Amino acid sequence: MLLITCPWCGPRAEIEFRCGGEAHIARPDPATASDADWERYLFLRENAKGVTLERWWHVHGCRRWFNAARDTTTEEFLAFYRMGEPPPATLRARLGR
């Protein structure tokens, strides 16, 4: 069971949360998006081996969404940050983007 640090409540057990999948997926402008754009937005995900950015919901707590950086190979969390914030600069090298 992962130990997840909600930016609003502090460290809590995974059972209080729900994972919302990959974070920072921008919804394209529906007026101009091609079918391929929309497919990418709806269905295509990184599924990274290594550091992944994902969003979590503290559903059985404060019910706030937030972002987390998790290494999928070790289950180590590298950062937790609030919705709307960019990933911490310290992660950029490990993210390779």
Place this chain on the structure above:
Amino acid sequence: MSGAWRLPRGGRVDRARPLRFSFDGKAYTGLTGDTLAAALLANGVHLVARSFKYHRPRGILAAGCEEPNALVQLDRGGGREDPNLRATQVELFDGLVATSQNRWPSLSFDLAATADRLAPLLPAGFYYKTFMWPAGWWRRVYEPRIRAAAGLGRSPSRPDPDRYLHRHAHCDVLVVGAGPAGLMAAAAAVMSGARVILADEQAEPGGALLAEPGLRLDGMDGAAWLAAALGELTAQPNLTLLPRTTAFAWHDHTYLGLLERVTDHLAEPPPHLPRQRLWRVRARQVVLATGAIERPLVFPDNDRPGIMLASAARTYLNRYGVRVGARVAVFTNNDSAYATALDLAAAGVTIAAIVDCRADPGGELVQRARAVGLPVRPGAVVTGTQGRLRINQAFVAPLDGGGRSSPVVCDALLVSGGWNPTLHLHSQARGRLRFDEKLWAYVPAELVPGEQVAGACAGSFALADALREGAQAGVAAAAAAGYRAELPALPAVEAPSWSEPAPLWRVPLGRGRAWVDLQNDVTAKDLELALREGFRSIEHVKRYTTTGMGTDQGKTANVNALAIVAAGLGQGVEAVGHTTFRPPYTPVTFGAFAGASRELQLDPLRRTPSHAHAEALGAVFEDVGQWRRARYFPQPGEDMQAAVGRECRAARQGVGLFDASTLGKIDLQGADAAELLNRVYTNAWAKLTVGRCRYGLMLRDDGMVLDDGVTARLGPDRFHMTTTTGGAARVLAWLEEWLQCEWPQLRVFCTSVTEQWAAIGVCGPKARDVIRAAGTDIDLSREAFPHMSFRDGSVAGLPARVFRISFTGEIAFEINVPSGYGGALWEALWQAGQPFGITPYGTEAMHVLRAEKGYIIVGQETDGTVTPLDLGMDWMISKAKPDFIGKRGMARPDLARADRKQLVGLLTRDPTVVLEEGAQLVEDPAQSLPMRMIGHVTSAYHSANLGRSIALGLVQGGRERIGQTLWVPMPAQPAIAVEVTRPVFLDPENRRLNG
């Protein structure tokens, strides 16, 4: 007397407190402090089991959790039945009733032992190749018979009456194992002020100190030092000592599962205590001091009762005062077994031989054995044994093959093939292992975050090393958890040292089967067969031969198996790798995992505020998710169809009463509430005036229907949204996710009010009459209160929100009152409705009534692949809005295909036939199998109002097929002809609705 094999003194048992017990119906006496295995051995009972596959006689191999053979069934009465318990861990209590398993009619005469003579026909994987013909016999004939013949204990037949609890604990340092290393680690950590949990699977902490008399610590013997150390430790308030507690799982982020056996050892458990307690411990740091498990040796006929691990015999002698034999032979590749021989000799047991595969053993213990005249046979191995139900002879020959074998008469043969550090938890934590070619054992290759290891589990078998490493691990753990810790003083130790072991994975001499995995009856030959048949990966060899499986998970078998496979492949042990360690370390009862989460505490039951009123009216209920809803209200002599028919007619001709409280309700407040609705629903909301309602269809962003419901505008900035019963939580989550993640600039608060409001529907031509009779200050007239509007007021003297909305196609009012008034409202409407023949109706009639009107139910007409266009609900989609969730998704070219499944009505040619929901539709029922299925039935009912059956379905290009005949093929009866129609069967002009 507690058995002829008990010593007059010595051990940690209480000779003043004998205990009676029975095994296979025979009465015995043991002592307080015994395990069942110790008590059986004290009574001279070695034969305790029949093996899994061949039903070979088996004895007690070990003295701990690694025991592969001695599995017993315990019955405490009242449904308290436990199969597959290890006799070596069952603590004796007065009146204990144990039976052996997997034998018939008895242990000493087992008819199924013929399997042993058929062994050449039953090699590894035999069931994959022998039972292939005739096809179909595997499932019906072979498998049931094999399962009946091979097996373990019986599953309990009745519900478990015991109570189990969960504890959720946090600590700075969790120490697993209370042997010398664990005790020192706990002492070092606890002195720093850290919160420490010290867990040990045995009844008594102490580990090796409990069974090794030759040790001196600070001038004290092991027991005295242990008592002093424990006294000091347990006086610390920041230490929690958990005996009888197995750390069985290491999960992510140092989250460990511990099973505490609270009352299993008691004859009469006090009622206030749970039987077992599952601890879920989040530790900052974990110190593994889990010790090591001795390996048996692999040689022909090494499985007879009386053949035992040397360390186990030592434990039985020193801890329980039990001799495992009168004339004992020892077979070893290392020094540790010599300690057993010396202790046994000192207790008066004859040592028939110490067979050591090493040509020139020279360690301290070897010299001592020689000094007291024990017959050491260096450079020799055991090549076979004899004795049907107990060993009576071992054959010894020089390892180099240069000599004849000679018999050694013995009644026990004690074996030691070296020691395996207990690394299950380390490995579960994804710690890598390294094979050490000095110890000939796997040791930790590196530590994982939050982990320290100490003592034998780290490959340090000497007492002084274990104590030092334990202290260091405790200091390191406390420091990592944020405490200032100092290395405590280490006791001065006198303990014999060990010289180097020699690897001996399989005796190369002798004939007969050499057993590797005793629990699964796997021989060295079975492993070699698997290699000959092409298996290379150790994981495949494991699965093919079943080695390392079962309740013991190969604790005594795995490393021997790895080494034999490595030799067969001509590789090193490390190159072969090892199988994956998975939780649990030892078996855990389902009761412990379930804890208090049974029955209603697992799945709560939700009742509406007027539940008792429906019950009083004789309602038949159904479960809808967690809700219990009235399905229909039968009158005497009525079956479901008659009751539902009567309820449906009443709702259209008179007046019906319906409990709609389970509908999801969400209160939306904020300046941007209307904008939110505009974005999440397909239709336009900005112009909805206060006091009006609107039906809304909610899509996912791929264009598929997510939910539907009616939302009312209570004020300029306030809306009351309803959702489907099952969708309440999902829709609230959906709104919150979009608000927080995509549209944080929108100012809206969403609050679930499902349980704050009771909702009672009054439906039918006489609905107004009933509400007026109940008393209301709301003008219910058609002009003042049109369809799809909302009024605040009072009904029957209760504060009420009244919605004129309809899911039946009739005039209908849904009266919402604070849920505490729900029962009172139902009662008032029921009383007021009596002169009008008010008829309560349930969910079944509700389903029929809405289907007559072609109203969809999300989750019945939709399944996550259905768009509004498929449902023919184009009228619900705003053309003017630039965007809403699902708009762009719906515009994908595939969703505009003309042959998508579309919602249609289906009328059977025979009006009395009601289709089956889920049935498939075809064009030609005479076509060959597999038929081309072009759609399916989503809803089907008998409609009393129409006097015939009706159905809705999703059919490819359905709207183009209106007027066509399709067929529903049925098993074992003729296909049913249906006509495709529009999905509205009654009042398509909505005259009744707007009346």
